[in-house]
Amino acid sequence: MPNPFQLVAGDLALDFANTLDSRYDPERRLELLPSYDRFIAFAWQSGVLNRAQAQRLLKQTGEAEGQLVLTRVIDLREALHFLFLSVETKERPPRSALESLNRFLADVRLPQSIEWEKGKFHRLPADLVSTPVGPLVPIVEAAAALLTSPDVTHVRECSFHTCRWLFLDRSKNHTRRWCDMKICGNRAKAQRFYARQRDTG
Ligand SMILES: [Zn+2]
Numbered sequence: 001m002p003n004p005f006q007l008v009a010g011d012l013a014l015d016f017a018n019t020l021d022s023r024y025d026p027e028r029r030l031e032l033l034p035s036y037d038r039f040i041a042f043a044w045q046s047g048v049l050n051r052a053q054a055q056r057l058l059k060q061t062g063e064a065e066g067q068l069v070l071t072r073v074i075d076l077r078e079a080l081h082f083l084f085l086s087v088e089t090k091e092r093p094p095r096s097a098l099e100s101l102n103r104f105l106a107d108v109r110l111p112q113s114i115e116w117e118k119g120k121f122h123r124l125p126a127d128l129v130s131t132p133v134g135p136l137v138p139i140v141e142a143a144a145a146l147l148t149s150p151d152v153t154h155v156r157e158c159s160f161h162t163c164r165w166l167f168l169d170r171s172k173n174h175t176r177r178w179c180d181m182k183i184c185g186n187r188a189k190a191q192r193f194y195a196r197q198r199d200t201g
Pocket of ligand 1: 158159160163164165178179180183184
């Protein structure tokens with residue numbers, strides 16, 4: 001599997017929220033999760049699933065079921081985008097987005113078990129591939145953890161006007177402006193350069 005996603009947000013939940021590229025620019029807007037397969041590719045690239053788990057899920061999920069799961073994936077993605085955006089804009093979060101996240105917190109659960117082995121109890125990790133929605137569980141958990149963490153105040157929106165991806169600003173002075181210096185920092189630099197040339201030329 002190739003690595004098509006630019007995971008630059010510094011947090012799984014924000015990288016997931018960024019999977020609608022150029023959201024505010026109708027001409028460039030690009031759905032990075034157009035199919036269940038692409039969602040699994042995201043889960044694999046972001047480390048939610050290993051390769052074997054990703055392949056197993058793809059194999060055991062039929063097309064119709066994958067489509068249904070994709071609808072839920074996009075629902076969650078949209079809810080997370082607006083919840084984290086409300087943190088960034090310091091506004092009250094949309095009630096529907098919060099309800100949506102809470103529905104996922106309540107519904108998306110994986111079977112867990114305690115085993116007795118070698119004279120000790122062991123908690124087995126949840127089996128992410130036991131259901132096609134399994135990979136959503138770590139994403140929902142990452143979102144809940146970040147929303148309630150002190151770090152949430154460092155969620156920023158990329159300053160490049162067509163990008164506006166969300167990211168977690170872990171820089172020392174919390175002055176980071178771009179989702180990624182190599183992507184949007186350079187785009188902004190190029191734009192300033194051409195604007196100067198236009199002004200002087
Ligand atoms: Zn950007």
